[in-house]
Amino acid sequence: MTDVAIVGASMTDFGKREGEWIRDLLAEAGENCLDDAGVAPHELDHLYVSNMASGEFEGQAGVPNMLAHDLAAIPAYTQRVDQTSSSGGSGVYAAWQSVASGASDMTLLVGGEKMTHRTTAEATDVIASLTHPVEYKHGVTLPSFAGMTARLYLDQYDAPRESLAKVAVKNHKNGVDNPHAQFRKEIDVETALESPVVADPLRLYDFCPITDGSAALLFCSVEEAEERGEPYVRVAGIGGATDTHVVHERADPTTMGGVVESSEQAYAMADRGPEDVDVAEVHDMFTILEFLQCEGLGFFEQGEAWKAVEEGVTDRDGELPINTSGGLKSKGHPLGASGVAQVYELVMQLRGEAGARQVDCEVGLACNVGGFGNCVTTTVLEAER
Amino acid sequence: MTDVAIVGASMTDFGKREGEWIRDLLAEAGENCLDDAGVAPHELDHLYVSNMASGEFEGQAGVPNMLAHDLAAIPAYTQRVDQTSSSGGSGVYAAWQSVASGASDMTLLVGGEKMTHRTTAEATDVIASLTHPVEYKHGVTLPSFAGMTARLYLDQYDAPRESLAKVAVKNHKNGVDNPHAQFRKEIDVETALESPVVADPLRLYDFCPITDGSAALLFCSVEEAEERGEPYVRVAGIGGATDTHVVHERADPTTMGGVVESSEQAYAMADRGPEDVDVAEVHDMFTILEFLQCEGLGFFEQGEAWKAVEEGVTDRDGELPINTSGGLKSKGHPLGASGVAQVYELVMQLRGEAGARQVDCEVGLACNVGGFGNCVTTTVLEAER
Structure with missing residues (x-):
């Protein structure tokens, strides 16, 4: 297995990108990522689109072929990776596999989605x-799953409703310092708690927005990265897993089996554990998901993530900063871009280039x-400077 | 790089599958493939859907998650692979990468499409x-590209119109012996030449049909395949490449750059050349494409594939049988399934299990x-018996 490095990263502004289309967004992120690495398009072997x-x-x-055209990357092999809202993370896995397998020496991954039109x-x-159709036909959408699970969590672990609002408050605060974030404004707990109900007990500020945007990463072998002589980030560990497709089949919906399983794979490959992680980006599509993932990843005991948020442990200046980028909550969630943008934030952090968002870190994790x-x-990432 | 084997293969009947949906087709092929290999769903690490x-x-x-559910393969990692009409071939590449990189010990690939509704x-x-939009907005569809390219080919290489019809005749003849083919009837040159014009000079019988269907393959390391003690097929070489996305930008549209480039990669990895190939499945979505690919793959000189067809070289009992399955022309073309079904045919041939379609072969190629x-x-495949 070839050891894999990330030597380039970029993201576009996330938000409402009127008059632009998926094609424009992908090309912008792709070009900027190549520029960041100082790599020419003809050096690419593979090009993946999440x-x-x-x-x-x-x-x-045919968006990947369009992007190969727009970047002048032909005859690079190209393909689309779809895993719904985690298409970006799956793209990271696919790009990693392309280099780790020896199929490609230089792989560009560009994730993006155009939704606000x-x-x-x-x-x-x-x-x-x-x-799953058995749930879809009853009108179940992802926000309604989130509402039901939030109610269960609050009840099961005696957590106050305010703790969910505090996730939104923290992530909005982080987003203020992210020039690419969709919402760059602080909110307070009261605003979150008084916003309109979407899926009881969750309200507007418990949800990420609909977003346009793109992000990109450039992968090669660690050997190649070393030869380049620039700071880079090593993919120390990576894993992927499913949980039940029918959500109501889960013995305990507050446990995310796919998070547990995929992180165990990633930790094992990296020879690391949750205690080694200095900074993490988790998928806060809904505030409740930040709790469930922080617990599934082993950062906190089951039912205790809410306490960590209350105590400021996950703040930017806390022991384990979570979603320094602003998270999906304030940064926005252009489906195929989100998992790529999570890794972009960690690359900036691990390279020491996160500006006002910078935290002290050597090991980062994206879920x-x-x-x-x-x-x-x-994905578990390590700084190599 | 881990050496990769294919230890299971299946395909559903191709055709009009009324009352069934993508979900049903994928599950049927997936289950039959696991049965073919004698592997249980819980042994799967990765599950790809083309x-x-x-x-x-x-x-x-979310079709991959649905399939993981239907096959009881959870918590196997799952993802969709899309590369338009070559999604199947890209799935083969993705599944190969998953094993070659060491990410997965056992990967199931299921390709499928439901179109006839x-x-x-x-x-x-x-x-x-x-x-590309610059062509799409002028009303260009794939059949119209085929018509223009066919006209150019016939003119440039002094080929008779009948030679295209003979591709259809050959592939229909092969399809008669394929129990899974959509059309199991012979046609003659006159029927093909007198069928309705679709994109001049191409007529109805120069085109593959719209089809529902699915096919599946099971991948593991050659080491694991050897331990199983059953005949298997080795992925000796594999490659992928793009050509211009704007078709009219090609210096000579009768040369398929992606075919040339991807086959060079596959031959190099396999340490083989076109002269080593005993049987091939090529993408005869349109009859003209069989000529262009046979030339791009190096089977015949540029502008001479039509002569090989006229002389029977590519017949089932010829020197280099092409599309023994009946090809997309008679077998049908459910987009995401087709590239997987090409490899299914070669696995059957290389295992000596192709029944009435069996030819003498040790090395097969799918394009x-x-x-x-x-x-x-x-993809270049080799028999290991």
């Missing part, structure tokens, strides 16, 4: 079509969740 | 959305074409 639904959202297929209801319905935990990828 | 457009055709996303015009439009050659994968 994207859930360009066909459903725009009636546009559709109404929130339309976009939510496209996303809901990933759920990207598809559906309501139906498929999860976890 | 599929272009379940969202556009059925409004169904949509009209041919609707399906053609979904497929056409893979073309799967996305779009009009926009992205191509080539």
Whole structure:
């Protein structure tokens, strides 16, 4: 197995990108990533695109071929990676495999989604079509799963409703310092608690927005990265796993089996444990998911993540900063881009280039969740300076 | 790089599968493939699904998670691979990478598409959305590219119109002996030449049909395959490459750059050349494509494949049998399944289990074409008995 490095990273501004399309967003992130690494497009062997639904959202297929054209990367091999809301994390896994297997010496991954030209209801319905038909036909969408699970969590672990609001407050605060974030404004607990109900007990500020955006990463062997003589990030461990596709089949919906399983794989490969992680990006599509992932990843005991948030442990200046980027909550969630942008944030942190968001770190972890935990990828990254 | 073997293979009947959906087709192929190998679902580490457009055709996303559920393969990692009409070949590449990289010890690949519930015009439009906008907006679809290229080929190489019809005749003849083929009837040259014009000079019998179907393959290391003690097929070489996304940018549209490039990669890895290939499955979505690929793969000189067909070289009892399965022409072309079904045919041939279609062979080659050659994968397989 070839040891794999990340030698380039970029992300576009996330938000409402009027007049632009998936094609424009991918090209912007892809070009900037190549520039970041000082690599020319003709050096690429493979080019992966993480994207859930360009066909459903725009009636546009063949997006990877379009990107190979726009980047002048032909004849690089290209392919689309879809794993619904964790398409980005799956793209990281695919790009890692392409280098680790020896199939490619230089692989560019670009994740992106263009969504805001559709109404929130339309976009939510496209996303809901990933759920199992036995749940979908009863009108279940991902936000409704989140509401039910939040209620269960609060009850089961005696957690105060405010603790969920505090996730939103923390992530909004982090987002203020992220120039690419969709929302760069602080909110307070009261604002979050008084916002409109979406899926009781969850309210507007417990949800990430609908977003346009793209992010990119460049992968090669550690050997090649060493020869380049620039700081880089090593993919120390990576893993992926599914949980039940029918959410109500889970013995305890507050346990995310895919998070547990994929992180165990990633920790084992990295020869690391949760205690070694200095900074993490988790998939806070809904505030409750930040608790469930922090527990599944082993950062905190089951039912105790809410206490860590209350105590400021996961703040930027806390012991284990979570979502320094602002998370999906304030940064935005362009499906295929999100898992790639998580790793972008960690690359910036591990290279010491995160500006006002910088924390002290050597080891970072990204957890990207598809559906309501139906498929999860976890990546452990280490700084090499 | 771990040496990779294929230890299981299956395909469903291809054709009009009324009352069934992508979910049913994938589960059927997946179960039969596991049965073929005698492997239990819990032994799977990774599960890939090759599929272009379940969202556009059925409004169904998250198909890989559905399949993990239906096969009882949870917590296997799962992901969708899309590379338009060559999604199947890209799936083979992805599954190969998963084992070659050491990420997975046992990977199931299932390719499939459900299309016939949509009209041919609707399906053609979904497929056409893979073309570059500068061509799409002029109403260009893949059949029209085929017509223009066929005219050029016939003119440039002084080939008779009948030679294209003879590709269809040969592949229909092969399909008669394939119990899974959509069309199991012989046709003659006159029937092909007198069928309705679709894209001049090409007529109905120069085109593959719209099809529902699925196929599956099981991958593990050669070491594991050896321990099992059963005949298996070794993936000796594999490669993938793009050609210009804008078809009219090609210096000579009768040369398929992606075929040339991807096959060079596959031959180099296999330490083989075109002269070593005993049997091949090529992507005869249109009859003209069989000529272009046979030349790009190095089987015949540029502009001479038509002579080989005229002389019977590519017949089942010829020197180099092409499309013993019946090809996309008579077997059908369920987009995401086709590249997987090509390899299924070669696995049957190389295991000596192809029944009435059996030819004498040790080395097989599959060439799967996305779009009009926009992205191509080539795989070289060797028998290990």
